[in-house]
Amino acid sequence: GAGVSQSPRYKVAKRGQDVALRCDPISGHVSLFWYQQALGQGPEFLTYFQNEAQLDKSGLPSDRFFAERPEGSVSTLKIQRTQQEDSAVYLCASSLGPRGEAFFGQGTRLTVV
Amino acid sequence: AQSVTQLDSQVPVFEEAPVELRCNYSSSVSVYLFWYVQYPNQGLQLLLKYLSGSTLVKGINGFEAEFNKSQTSFHLRKPSVHISDTAEYFCAVIPSRDDKIIFGKGTRLHILP
Known part of the structure; x- marks a missing residue:
């Protein structure tokens, strides 16, 4: 595609509900990143894939957060049993390779009520 | 561990005036430096x-930045800002x-008329 596409753009979840956020990277991009951006803050790293391999998940805040990229293209970030503190914009980015220019999607704004 | 410090959370500046957005980083290894808008x-x-x-x-929209290794800084500058520069600017490594x-x-860059 022309850019990184994320869906849904907005998600309201009741506390305790599971959610799944989707990222379609730019075709051919090897590297894929997930970031969490709280209101008024900079993006915080969550996890990183190179193709289908999850090379770094050190930023995932708890075991309720899980990410996958099974075929090395589309990625899904899943949050189980959502809590209010999970409310944030979740950003996905892709790049041709390590340390290449990262292209960001518009993000998914998650609000947990 | 690496960290990035942006000293100013908000910068107001009059249209057509120059602007500098400050960024300092801390790292025990060499880094690559970026500004995102x-x-x-x-x-x-x-x-x-x-x-x-x-x-x-030099970057897009007339912005430029200078890497200063001794001061571990990468400040962003523009000689004359326009109302369309209103945005949030993120320094990254x-x-x-x-x-x-x-x-x-x-x-956050506020352009004043």
Whole structure:
């Protein structure tokens, strides 16, 4: 595609509900990143894939957060049993390779009520 | 561990005046340096990057930044701002031998008419 596409753009979840956020990277991009951006803050790293391999998940805040990229293209970030503190914009980015220019999607704004 | 500090959370400046947005980083290894811009309701967009070579780098929309290794700084400048520059600006680093981007908290640029 022309850019990184994320869906849904907005998600309201009741506390305790599971959610799944989707990222379609730019075709051919090897590297894929997930970031969490709280209101008024900079993006915080969550996890990183190179193709289908999850090379770094050190930023995932708890075991309720899980990410996958099974075929090395589309990625899904899943949050189980959502809590209010999970409310944030979740950003996905892709790049041709390590340390290449990262292209960001518009993000998914998650609000947990 | 690496960190990025943006000293100003907000910077007001009159239209057509010059602006400098400050960024300092801390790292035990060499880093690659970036500035990203986030326009209202849009995704992050790369403004410019320093990988190696000349310490003065030019980016899009008339912005430039200078890498100062001794001061561990990478300040962003523009000689004359326009109302369309209203946005949030994020300084970021990628440590060498790593792939994830580490962001600062951002600086909101307010252009005053």
